[in-house]
Amino acid sequence: xxxxxxxxxxxxxxxxDYNPEQWDExxxxxxxxxxxxxGVNLVSVAIFSWSVIERKEGQFDFVWLDKIxxxxxxxxxxxALATATASPPAWLSKEYPEVLAVQKNGVAYQVGSRQHxxxxxxxxxxxxxxxxxxxxxxxxxxxxxxMWHINNEYGCHLSECYSEESLQAFRTWLKARYQTxxxxxxxxxxxxxxxxxxxxxxxxxxxxxxxxxxxxQKLDYKxxxxxxxxxxxxxxxxxxxxxxxxxxxxxxFMYEFKPLNYFEWAKDMDLVTWDSYxxxxxxxxxxxxxxxxxxxxxxxxxxxxxxxxxxSHVNWRDINLTKKPGEMRLWxxxxxxxxxxxxxxxxxxxxxxxxxxxHGAMVxxxxxxESRTYQEIKQLGNELKQLDGLVDAxxxxxxxxxxxxxxxxxxxxxxxxxxxxxxxDQVYQYYRVFYEKNIAVDFVDPTSxxxxxxxxxxxxxxxxxxxxxxxxxxxxxQGGTLVVSFxxxxxxxxxxxxxxxxxxxxxxxxxxxxxxxxxxADDETNTIVANGELSTVDTWADIIKLEGAxxxxxxxxxxxxxxxxxxxxxxxxxxxxxxxxxxxEAYVDKLLEGILQQLNISAPLSVPNNxxxxxxxxxxxxxxxxxxxxxxxxxxxxxxxxxxxxxxSNQKVTDEVHIEHTDVAILSY
Ligand code: GLA
Ligand code: GLA
Numbered sequence: 231x232x233x234x235x236x237x238x239x240x241x242x243x244x245x246x247d248y249n250p251e252q253w254d255e256x257x258x259x260x261x262x263x264x265x266x267x268x269g270v271n272l273v274s275v276a277i278f279s280w281s282v283i284e285r286k287e288g289q290f291d292f293v294w295l296d297k298i299x300x301x302x303x304x305x306x307x308x309x310a311l312a313t314a315t316a317s318p319p320a321w322l323s324k325e326y327p328e329v330l331a332v333q334k335n336g337v338a339y340q341v342g343s344r345q346h347x348x349x350x351x352x353x354x355x356x357x358x359x360x361x362x363x364x365x366x367x368x369x370x371x372x373x374x375x376x377m378w379h380i381n382n383e384y385g386c387h388l389s390e391c392y393s394e395e396s397l398q399a400f401r402t403w404l405k406a407r408y409q410t411x412x413x414x415x416x417x418x419x420x421x422x423x424x425x426x427x428x429x430x431x432x433x434x435x436x437x438x439x440x441x442x443x444x445x446x447q448k449l450d451y452k453x454x455x456x457x458x459x460x461x462x463x464x465x466x467x468x469x470x471x472x473x474x475x476x477x478x479x480x481x482x483f484m485y486e487f488k489p490l491n492y493f494e495w496a497k498d499m500d501l502v503t504w505d506s507y508x509x510x511x512x513x514x515x516x517x518x519x520x521x522x523x524x525x526x527x528x529x530x531x532x533x534x535x536x537x538x539x540x541x542s543h544v545n546w547r548d549i550n551l552t553k554k555p556g557e558m559r560l561w562x563x564x565x566x567x568x569x570x571x572x573x574x575x576x577x578x579x580x581x582x583x584x585x586x587x588x589h590g591a592m593v594x595x596x597x598x599x600e601s602r603t604y605q606e607i608k609q610l611g612n613e614l615k616q617l618d619g620l621v622d623a624x625x626x627x628x629x630x631x632x633x634x635x636x637x638x639x640x641x642x643x644x645x646x647x648x649x650x651x652x653x654x655d656q657v658y659q660y661y662r663v664f665y666e667k668n669i670a671v672d673f674v675d676p677t678s679x680x681x682x683x684x685x686x687x688x689x690x691x692x693x694x695x696x697x698x699x700x701x702x703x704x705x706x707x708q709g710g711t712l713v714v715s716f717x718x719x720x721x722x723x724x725x726x727x728x729x730x731x732x733x734x735x736x737x738x739x740x741x742x743x744x745x746x747x748x749x750x751a752d753d754e755t756n757t758i759v760a761n762g763e764l765s766t767v768d769t770w771a772d773i774i775k776l777e778g779a780x781x782x783x784x785x786x787x788x789x790x791x792x793x794x795x796x797x798x799x800x801x802x803x804x805x806x807x808x809x810x811x812x813x814x815e816a817y818v819d820k821l822l823e824g825i826l827q828q829l830n831i832s833a834p835l836s837v838p839n840n841x842x843x844x845x846x847x848x849x850x851x852x853x854x855x856x857x858x859x860x861x862x863x864x865x866x867x868x869x870x871x872x873x874x875x876x877x878x879s880n881q882k883v884t885d886e887v888h889i890e891h892t893d894v895a896i897l898s899y
Contacts, residue, residue, distance in 0.1 A: 233476050233500050235571070236622045237427025238376045242614040243535055243572030246592055248273035250298050251282045252581060255700065258298060261579065262305040264593060268604070270307055273578060274379045274537070275299070277312040278344065280361065290364050303374035310480075311375045312689060313362045313466055317344035317383035322357055326459055329354040334437045343585075345387045351397040355465050363468050364583075366473035378474070378535075380481040383505060386460050389489035391455070399410035401430045403454045417724050418446040427858075445643045445725040453638045456490050460498075466652045467498060478647055482537040482567045485521040486654060491635035493675050495530035505576070506563070509740035510551040515859060516665035517658060519568060519842070520563065526569030526625075527673035531624050534564045535572025541603045555602065556892035559610050560857055563894045566614075567844035567855035571621055573614065585895060613878055614807045619898070623848035627670035628831050631649030632688040634675055639716065641692035641724050642893035647716075648749035648770060656689040656715060665809070668833035668843040680705040684829045691718040694728065699735035706739060707802030711825060714740060715809040716770050717747070740808045741779030741799030744772045748790060757786040758795040758811065764845075765817040767795065772810030779808065781806070783817075796821070838864050839887075853877065854897045858889040865889075874899045 238687035251259055263761035265273070267433060276283065276295060284290055302309055320341045323330050330338040332349040339346040347354045354507045367376050408414040411427055420426045425444055427433055434445040436451050463481055470479050483492055485506055496502050504525050508518040525534040539562070543552040553561070562573045592607045598606075638653045664671045672683070676698040680686055686705060691714065699719070706712050719733025728734035732744040748771040750756065760783035761868070773795040781794035797808045806827070826832070832856060834845050840855040843865055854874070858864050865888045868874060874883040874897035887895045 231476065232471075232478055232500055233761055235358070235377075238478060239272065239571070240618060240621055241245055242566065242570075242617050242621065243272040243574060244611045244614050245270040245272040245307070246274070246575035246577070247277060247538065248275050249278065249577060249579075249581075250275070251294060251310045252273070252583070253277050253777055255294075255297075255578065257579070260303055261593075262301050262307065264306050264599070264604075265302075265307055265578070267599075268592065268608045269615055270578075270592075271377065272308045272310055272572070272574065273302065274312055274574070275302075276312040276314045276365075277379065277382045278317050279312070279314045279430055280317060281321075281791070283314055284319065284364075286321055287325065288360070299369065299372050299374045302485060303372070304653070307371075307374070308376040309374040310377045310379040311365070311372075311562055312364055312379040312508045313381060313470070314356075315358045315361060315380075318354070318357070318537070321352075326357075328393070328395060329357065330393075331388050331391040333885060334390075334392050334435075334657065336392065338393075338687040339388070339802060340879065342388075346390045347440060348393050348396060348453070349462045350391060350393065350399040350681050352395070353463060358462070359465055359469055362469045363473070366470055371475075375477065377501065378470050378477055378479040380463060380470070380479055383482055384463060385483055385487070385489045386484060389455055389459065390451075390602045391458075392437055396458075397435060399458065400435065400451065401433055401452050401892065403457070404433065404450065405430055407450070416469060418450075419724070420444070441709055442645055445640075445645065448643055449636075449640055449725050452489065452635070453471070453520075455636075456494075459490065460495060463495070463828055464498060475549055478858060479756060480535075481524065487640055488635070493530055493633075493635065499529070502526075502528045502532070503535040503537035503572070505535060506536055506565075507538075507540060507544055509547060510543075510553055510557070511549075515561075515564070515842070516662045519564060519665050520658065520661045522565055522568035522570065523661075523671050524673045527633075531672065533571035533622060533624075535568050536562075537563075537572070537574050538571070538576040539574070540590045541592055541607060542594075544590065545586060545588040545747055549586075554892070555606070558606055560892050560894060562857060563611055563896070564844075564857055565843060566617070566620065567623055567857065569840070571848065573610070593695070616880075619851060619877075620846060620848060620853055623846035623851075623853060625672070625844075625846055627672040628683055628829070629664055629685045629687070630672045630674045630678075630680065630683045631657060632676055632686065632691055633657060633673040634691065634693065636695075637691055637693040641690060645723065647747045650752075651690065651717065651769070654689055658816060659815075660687045660689050660713070660715070660810075660822070663819055665842075666819075667823070667826070668828065668835070668837065669831060670844065677701055680710060681708070684831060685709065685711045687711070687713040689715045692720050693723065694719050694721075694724070694733075694735045695723040699739065703739050703801070706804035706806050709803035711804055711829060712806040712823075713789055713825070714774050714806065714808065716811060737777065739801055740775050740797070740806050741801070742794070742808060743775050743777055743809065745775050746773040747771075748773060756788055756811070758783040758813065758817070759786050760796065760817070765814045767811040767813050767817075769812035771795070774808075774810050779806075782807075785811075835868065837866050841866065849897055854895075854899065856887065856895045856897070857891060858891060859891055861891050862892075863888060863890045866895075868897070872899050
């Protein structure tokens with residue numbers, strides 16, 4: 231049986247990617263000592279080591295890795311051992327060119343960077359299996375190995391492949407899905423533009439086409455590639471489970487990453503881990519927070535590890551701003567507050583050679599232990615040692631936002647009434663309000679059990695697969711409040727329209743029908759009137775006919791003036807609210823504020839602006855995080871009559887707490 235994460239790591243994990251093969255051996259002992267001093271307890275090793283482990287086909291050199299693992303273990307540092315499959319060696323594609331992924335234009339990718347493999351190549355899968363088997367057998371009993379880090383950021387650079395072998399695999403996948411070619415024709419709607427197929431081998435990729443592709447085909451290609459990459463992951467996982475059944479496995483996810491359906495992937499992982507690189511220029515901390523909340527939600531609230539972040543700055547943006555003093559620490563605490571049981575970095579030592587040599591790291595080029603970067607690392611690493619009690623603590627949210635990868639794929643396919651709609655932006659728009667009000671939010675998929683929530687928001691849920699509306703109906707019927715925004719309930723899983731009047735599957739629940747869509751030009755706006763108050767809307771207007779719902783805001787201008795823009799409908803013991811336009815921030819704030827008040831959902835504390843408040847609970851102990859993102863200090867009033875313990879200073883706190891700028895208080899009670 232696989233061990234629980236808290237069993238193998240009873241501490242907040244702290245460390246990063248460690249690439250010792252890029253350094254002379256003389257650095258290794260010094261690295262281990264510095265890690266120890268900085269409180270590092272976990273490092274990921276061998277992520278990009280394939281070419282130095284398997285020097286030629288079947289010839290393995292583990293001497294260096296043996297040494298590294300021994301050094302780390304003797305310094306009390308655990309290892310998330312990578313399977314080393316992230317970047318295949320040059321000899322592999324020289325011997326077997328079919329392992330290379332192929333671009334749309336038919337040109338194969340080449341060696342010299344990374345991730346150039348085709349997920350569908352059987353020869354590649356075979357090579358992966360050989361390597362992982364060797365790794366697992368070699369290190370199955372090594373005491374340093376705490377978990378397996380499978381591959382790295384699957385799909386990051388390459389999530390499509392147009393090789394002949396991929397085409398064969400696509401056809402096989404379609405056959406399994408549709409059984410008969412007639413069924414495929416029906417499900418793809420191929421009578422449109424004479425696209426009917428007689429045989430499976432007539433089917434091609436949705437690529438290199440003179441004009442619009444078939445959306446059902448494109449959607450299936452996305453599903454196919456997601457599953458192909460997932461199969462590759464599972465090839466590794468199965469080998470590891472077989473040889474090391476007790477050691478937990480994971481791969482590291484990315485943020486805002488569309489090609490992989492992470493809700494599905496997470497089911498096959500023992501730990502969700504992900505890599506976060508918010509741009510300091512952006513100044514939108516709610517986005518970073520949302521990624522954390524989404525990752526925590528992928529395995530039903532089980533804590534995640536932040537596997538990679540940077541101490542200072544990346545090197546892959548046009549201009550790479552550096553985090554200001556204290557920001558790295560503060561943002562790391564936001565990670566922990568939102569369900570992170572691991573705070574890790576790319577990478578331990580700043581590289582000397584290669585494409586990432588200007589990417590920040592825990593130990594900078596100067597190698598100076600007095601450097602700001604290393605000092606901040608050392609401070610944080612040693613502070614985190616005091617938070618063992620937090621490991622596996624949970625978040626209790628009463629609000630959920632529906633997030634659905636397939637919907638993301640479908641709603642952003644071309645040929646829509648408005649082709650600049652961003653699913654993520656619609657989700658951010660609603661998430662932001664909860665973030666700013668310090669209301670905990672989980673993410674759910676449309677089939678999740680919603681019974682724990684009082685409020686569910688489903689932004690732009692364009693795709694509703696068969697029966698999914700029942701889950702939403704049941705939630706509202708039993709007393710829940712549902713908010714749905716425009717362009718929802720339009721298409722089924724094939725991206726065919728749900729007939730019966732938009733949004734057909736949600737019509738009964740929302741008590742309305744949308745007779746027409748009226749998208750707005752880039753510079754166009756309208757105004758809505760709600761209780762006599764005006765606010766600006768843009769992007770989209772639904773022409774709504776009420777069927778039991780009540781209008782709570784109407785459009786003021788244009789040919790559809792006075793028609794409903796926002797509605798509410800009582801359904802069973804609950805109510806559903808529909809937003810048939812893209813409202814201003816101020817309107818969304820007000821609307822959600824009213825709903826939260828009515829439902830009696832409030833923040834743990836009331837605090838000044840830009841102060842983030844989050845709670846996690848463990849064994850009857852609550853940990854209250856108060857993070858001051860302001861450039862000035864704040865004083866925050868606490869609940870009267872409660873005696874808190876400041877987890878970092880161990881002092882008792884009552885009534886109020888003073889927090890310096892860019893600083894945090896973690897209070898347990
Ligand atoms: C990703 C990769 C790392 C490294 C970092 C740089 O997260 O997983 O190997 O390239 O980006 O930011
Ligand atoms: C052209 C084509 C039609 C149709 C329309 C859509 O006119 O001839 O088949 O695609 O565009 O506007």
